Amino acid sequence: MYDFAYEKPTALAAAVSALTTDDEAKALAGGQTFIPVLKQRLNKPTKVVDLSSLGLSGITVTPSTVTIGAMTTHGDVANSVDVQKAIPALANLASMIGDWQVRHRGTIGGSLANNDPSACYPSALLALGGTVTTDRRTIAADDYFQGMFTTALEPGEIITSVTFPVPERAAYQKFRNPASRYAMVGVFVAKFASGVRVAITGAAQGGVFRHAAFEAALSANFLVDAIAGITTPADDLNSDIHASAAYRAHLIGVMTKRAIAAA
Amino acid sequence: MPSVTLTVNGKTHTVEVEGRTLLVELLREKLGLTGTHVGCDTSQCGACVVHLNGTSVKSCTTLALQADGASVVTIEGLAAADGTLHPMQEAFRENHALQCGFCTPGMVMSAIDLVMSHPQGLSESDIRHGLEGNLCRCTGYHNIVKAVAAAWPVMHGRELAPAE
Numbered sequence: 509m510y511d512f513a514y515e516k517p518t519a520l521a522a523a524v525s526a527l528t529t530d531d532e533a534k535a536l537a538g539g540q541t542f543i544p545v546l547k548q549r550l551n552k553p554t555k556v557v558d559l560s561s562l563g564l565s566g567i568t569v570t571p572s573t574v575t576i577g578a579m580t581t582h583g584d585v586a587n588s589v590d591v592q593k594a595i596p597a598l599a600n601l602a603s604m605i606g607d608w609q610v611r612h613r614g615t616i617g618g619s620l621a622n623n624d625p626s627a628c629y630p631s632a633l634l635a636l637g638g639t640v641t642t643d644r645r646t647i648a649a650d651d652y653f654q655g656m657f658t659t660a661l662e663p664g665e666i667i668t669s670v671t672f673p674v675p676e677r678a679a680y681q682k683f684r685n686p687a688s689r690y691a692m693v694g695v696f697v698a699k700f701a702s703g704v705r706v707a708i709t710g711a712a713q714g715g716v717f718r719h720a721a722f723e724a725a726l727s728a729n730f731l732v733d734a735i736a737g738i739t740t741p742a743d744d745l746n747s748d749i750h751a752s753a754a755y756r757a758h759l760i761g762v763m764t765k766r767a768i769a770a771a
Numbered sequence: 772m773p774s775v776t777l778t779v780n781g782k783t784h785t786v787e788v789e790g791r792t793l794l795v796e797l798l799r800e801k802l803g804l805t806g807t808h809v810g811c812d813t814s815q816c817g818a819c820v821v822h823l824n825g826t827s828v829k830s831c832t833t834l835a836l837q838a839d840g841a842s843v844v845t846i847e848g849l850a851a852a853d854g855t856l857h858p859m860q861e862a863f864r865e866n867h868a869l870q871c872g873f874c875t876p877g878m879v880m881s882a883i884d885l886v887m888s889h890p891q892g893l894s895e896s897d898i899r900h901g902l903e904g905n906l907c908r909c910t911g912y913h914n915i916v917k918a919v920a921a922a923w924p925v926m927h928g929r930e931l932a933p934a935e
Binding site for chain 2: 560610
């Protein structure tokens with residue numbers, strides 16, 4: 509790992525300033541992706557700005573929303589009785605990220621800022637139609653994800669919290685890589701009075717995406733059989749040593765059906 | 772050079788570190804606590820698990836500076852001063868839950884967190900899933916799972932209720 513300066517600001521404005529005055533500075537949330545990246549020398553920041561003393565942890569639940577502070581760990585989301593009651597699929601998703609120790613450190617804000625194409629949380633944000641709140645604005649999920657490892661965040665912009673609308677029903681199903689625990693295909697299905705949203709992670713070259721054909725069919729009829737005849741084109745899906753694009757296309761259908769059944 | 776002040780196994784240390792110094796490097800190289808191991812160095816294997824403010828974390832994926840002000844417990848901090856083993860260490864010994872022993876410090880630290888965070892009880896399945904962040908290449912896990920189950924009633928001071 510290359511060496512770097514380390515700062516742990518205690519005010520959001522100071523953290524934003526530390527990141528904006530130095531374009532080689534990087535934010536550190538839970539570090540469960542970022543520290544391994546640093547070890548591999550894939551990133552060489554001049555300065556690492558630790559966001560852990562900004563008071564960005566915590567969970568607030570209202571009858572219609574769940575708001576999670578950016579520095580809230582996966583473990584705290586998974587174990588939150590309030591989240592389990594309001595959006596059990598979200599708590600379940602958090603409980604399947606990494607392993608016990610990774611969940612003690614990894615954060616929702618870090619995951620969403622990184623936007624790994626195989627991460628779980630992006631599918632929840634997109635399927636639930638949530639919003640990302642930052643130090644300067646609120647960004648709708650549909651505008652937030654802009655391709656693999658790419659988001660609408662500006663340089664130095666820090667996520668402060670994430671808000672999810674409470675759906676009527678929802679479920680997350682993950683076909684995970686048994687070694688890395690990342691999603692080879694993960695499907696988050698959410699049913700609202702206004703319709704059904706389906707988001708797929710782990711599968712596509714461009715990262716998380718909404719499955720329009722499934723959404724249309726399920727909005728008309730929220731049953732496993734509703735998507736029986738719909739196939740997913742493999743054109744833009746990932747092929748790697750773990751799974752071919754055609755296999756991932758197949759898994760999208762299988763995992764979506766499981767999610768509908770579980771919702 | 773920045774410095775970090777932290778409590779390790781009840782003793783407070785102030786140590787000069789680099790920004791890039793990992794918690795496990797601080798423990799092993801600066802404090803000489805080599806019971807915490809580095810296995811994979813990629814946060815997969817769990818040989819480096821320690822308790823940071825009471826919860827198990829992978830010390831190879833934590834910066835030393837992130838532990839400033841924190842309380843850390845390592846495998847060296849478990850046994851009593853007179854050498855009496857922690858109930859989890861004793862259970863590992865009784866159940867032959869190790870062969871080469873490389874993964875054991877991390878396994879024990881994870882297992883203690885697992886038991887303490889499940890006061891309502893632990894099924895065999897809970898234990899196997901709870902230890903998913905710790906890899907052992909010798910035992911096939913079976914005796915480790917037995918050891919964790921055996922330690923639960925000792926650590927909680929009551930019998931484990933029958934599984935669902």
